[in-house]
Amino acid sequence: MASVSQTQAANTPNPARWLVVVVPYLWLLLFFAAPFLIIFKISLSDTAIAMPPYTPVFPGFGAIRDYISELDFENYLFLTEDPLYIKAYLSSLRIAVISTFLLLLIGYPMALAMARAPSSLRPTLVMLVILPFWTSFLIRVYAWIGILKPDGLLTLLLQTTGLLDPNEQIQIFRTDIAVFIGIVYSYLPFMVLPLYSALEKMDNTLLEAGSDLGCPPWKAFWKITFPLSLPGVIAGSMICFIPITGEFVIPDLLGGADTLMIGKTLWTEFFGNRDWPLASAVAVVLLIMLVVPIAIFQNQQKKVV
Amino acid sequence: MKSSRFDATVLTLCFAFLYIPIIILIVYSFNASKLVTVWGGFSLQWYRTMWSNEGLMDAAWVTARVGVLSATLGTALGTLAALSLVRFQKFPGRMLFSGMIYAPLVMPEVITGLSMLLLFVALNIDRGFWTVIIAHTTFTMCYVAIVVQSRLMTFDRSLEEAALDLGCPPVKTFFKITLPLILPAVIAGWMLAFTLSLDDLVIASFNTGPGATTLPIKIYSQVRLGVTPEINAICTILIGFVTIGVIATSIGTKRAELNRIRDEHVALRGTT
Numbered sequence: 399m400a401s402v403s404q405t406q407a408a409n410t411p412n413p414a415r416w417l418v419v420v421v422p423y424l425w426l427l428l429f430f431a432a433p434f435l436i437i438f439k440i441s442l443s444d445t446a447i448a449m450p451p452y453t454p455v456f457p458g459f460g461a462i463r464d465y466i467s468e469l470d471f472e473n474y475l476f477l478t479e480d481p482l483y484i485k486a487y488l489s490s491l492r493i494a495v496i497s498t499f500l501l502l503l504i505g506y507p508m509a510l511a512m513a514r515a516p517s518s519l520r521p522t523l524v525m526l527v528i529l530p531f532w533t534s535f536l537i538r539v540y541a542w543i544g545i546l547k548p549d550g551l552l553t554l555l556l557q558t559t560g561l562l563d564p565n566e567q568i569q570i571f572r573t574d575i576a577v578f579i580g581i582v583y584s585y586l587p588f589m590v591l592p593l594y595s596a597l598e599k600m601d602n603t604l605l606e607a608g609s610d611l612g613c614p615p616w617k618a619f620w621k622i623t624f625p626l627s628l629p630g631v632i633a634g635s636m637i638c639f640i641p642i643t644g645e646f647v648i649p650d651l652l653g654g655a656d657t658l659m660i661g662k663t664l665w666t667e668f669f670g671n672r673d674w675p676l677a678s679a680v681a682v683v684l685l686i687m688l689v690v691p692i693a694i695f696q697n698q699q700k701k702v703v
Numbered sequence: 704m705k706s707s708r709f710d711a712t713v714l715t716l717c718f719a720f721l722y723i724p725i726i727i728l729i730v731y732s733f734n735a736s737k738l739v740t741v742w743g744g745f746s747l748q749w750y751r752t753m754w755s756n757e758g759l760m761d762a763a764w765v766t767a768r769v770g771v772l773s774a775t776l777g778t779a780l781g782t783l784a785a786l787s788l789v790r791f792q793k794f795p796g797r798m799l800f801s802g803m804i805y806a807p808l809v810m811p812e813v814i815t816g817l818s819m820l821l822l823f824v825a826l827n828i829d830r831g832f833w834t835v836i837i838a839h840t841t842f843t844m845c846y847v848a849i850v851v852q853s854r855l856m857t858f859d860r861s862l863e864e865a866a867l868d869l870g871c872p873p874v875k876t877f878f879k880i881t882l883p884l885i886l887p888a889v890i891a892g893w894m895l896a897f898t899l900s901l902d903d904l905v906i907a908s909f910n911t912g913p914g915a916t917t918l919p920i921k922i923y924s925q926v927r928l929g930v931t932p933e934i935n936a937i938c939t940i941l942i943g944f945v946t947i948g949v950i951a952t953s954i955g956t957k958r959a960e961l962n963r964i965r966d967e968h969v970a971l972r973g974t975t
Contacts, residue, residue, distance in 0.1 A: 416794075418783050418787055418790075418791070419787040419791055421783055422783045422787060422800075422844065422848075423787070423796070425841070426784075426800070426803040426844075429837060429838075429840075429841040430803050430806070430815075430841055431799075431803060433818035433822040434818055436818065436821045436825050437814075437817065437818040437821055440821050504717065507717075508714065510713075511709075511710035511713045511714045514706065514707075515710065525953065526721075527721070529946065529949060530725065532898050532945050532946075532949050533725065533945055533946075534901065534902045534938070534941060534945075535904075536902070537728070537938040537941065537942065538724065538725065540728070540926050540938065541725060542724055543926070544930050545724060545727065547930070550740060551727065551740060583720070583721070583724070586717070586720075586721065636809065637808075640809040640810070641810075641811055641812070644810075644811020644813050646812065646813050647904060647923075651926060661811060661812075664817065668817060668909075669908075674821070678817065681814045681817050681818065684811065684813075688811070691809075692806060692809060696802060700801070
């Protein structure tokens with residue numbers, strides 16, 4: 399009898415048990431969800447030279463109507479009027495799409511090679527992919543500055559091997575090419591790991607069956623391997639594409655003055671121009687752009703779970 | 704197989720791409736010359752200048768404290784969140800909850816950083832040490848939740864049920880049975896949370912205040928002025944620190960896993 403009542407106790411909602419849910423739930427509501435409402439609100443305010451640099455601050459009950467009448471979409475209008483912002487959004491999307499494609503192009507063969515490696519080697523290979531991810535993002539981007547600088551190691555290497563005239567220097571640093579190198583380098587583990595976990599689970603007998611029936615290897619790849627790895631392709635692409643769109647550190651350190659990315663624009667509006675409402679509007683528009691990819695990512699994660 | 708040579712080439716090239724920049728960075732931290740392209744002999748002088756750079760050392764100390772506190776808080780909250788996701792299949796707002804766990808993983812940092820800052824301003828909280836900790840806790844707890852969740856899904860619930868059946872109160876069951884079994888994942892989650900906090904530049908920049916300059920903020924402001932071997936030195940120390948930590952945890956979790964399997968075997972033999 400005791401065991402029955404105990405099991406029931408575990409299944410019936412016990413107020414104390416709900417603390418397990420309530421504590422992290424409230425934390426995320428307060429520190430993750432609520433800020434999005436605030437950012438939206440601030441994006442409708444005007445800039446003021448004060449601390450905090452926007453008006454109106456928080457309203458009293460009586461002032462609510464005045465307060466609402468002061469909110470408007472001025473900042474959003476400004477975003478459409480100045481071509482700089484539209485260019486920055488489009489350029490971010492372009493850079494994110496191209497980098498995600500490059501990541502797939504490099505990450506897929508790598509993940510496939512890992513999945514086909516002897517099973518005794520695989521944990522070490524996975525460890526080797528994860529390890530650079532643990533070292534600081536900033537440090538890894540910084541490492542490329544020394545390599546790509548005009549008087550850096552790449553120039554030196556090309557000069558000593560005779561591929562480049564000793565008087566010439568390689569002009570990659572502070573261009574979009576450097577940004578692509580930095581992004582591919584930093585995000586490669588994020589692309590490889592989901593691809594690897596999809597490919598590793600694959601049933602090899604399917605490929606054997608294909609080859610027994612006379613299917614050439616490249617055709618077997620497109621007919622069997624690739625379609626089966628599609629969840630990994632989508633997960634990896636989303637995990638890379640979404641943060642790359644809002645990337646700040648890489649375009650700032652490796653890109654040039656003409657490398658437009660919205661993360662950099664937002665940073666400048668906030669820290670440089672101290673225009674918090676405009677920075678908020680930039681963030682809200684970016685968020686709206688990313689809603690669909692984020693929804694795809696969430697959906698994918700739920701299927702994996 | 705024909706493809707094995709191709710695979711080996713691919714792996715060699717990709718790992719070279721991943722590791723050569725880091726290796727170059729480490730090697731040049733021991734360079735006697737200040738120039739990146741000139742090797743002036745082995746020297747530890749940059750480690751000495753780094754050590755006597757008070758601003759850098761202060762930032763390192765702030766970062767260490769922020770890392771430990773936010774990783775610990777984030778691990779506690781993340782473990783609870785993982786339990787909620789796995790053990791509570793139905794509760795109001797579960798969709799929103801799981802959405803709030805997954806979204807921070809991919810959310811561009813500039814958005815998370817800015818929105819959290821605006822919350823602190825709206826609540827009239829002065830920015831500084833504690834706001835950075837809250838910000839870091841919020842995004843690291845989601846990573847911890849994912850790591851612990853994957854362990855909980857392969858968890859044998861009959862062990863817990865046995866304890867409950869024998870009259871062990873739920874809270875005690877958690878600490879005596881559940882927690883020891885998921886401990887490797889919880890430790891891995893803590894490590895991940897700690898390194899993420901150690902790493903973060905963007906979110907910390909938005910939410911920091913006077914006297915709470917973290918190491919990435921300091922490194923970033925120096926990097927903008929140019930590459931100096933002193934930065935290479937501090938980066939090398941950070942890399943060494945994290946590498947040792949990661950290898951130690953992975954050996955530790957592997958050993959714990961082996962012990963667990965052995966104990967289970969012993970237990971099974973005991974029952975039959």
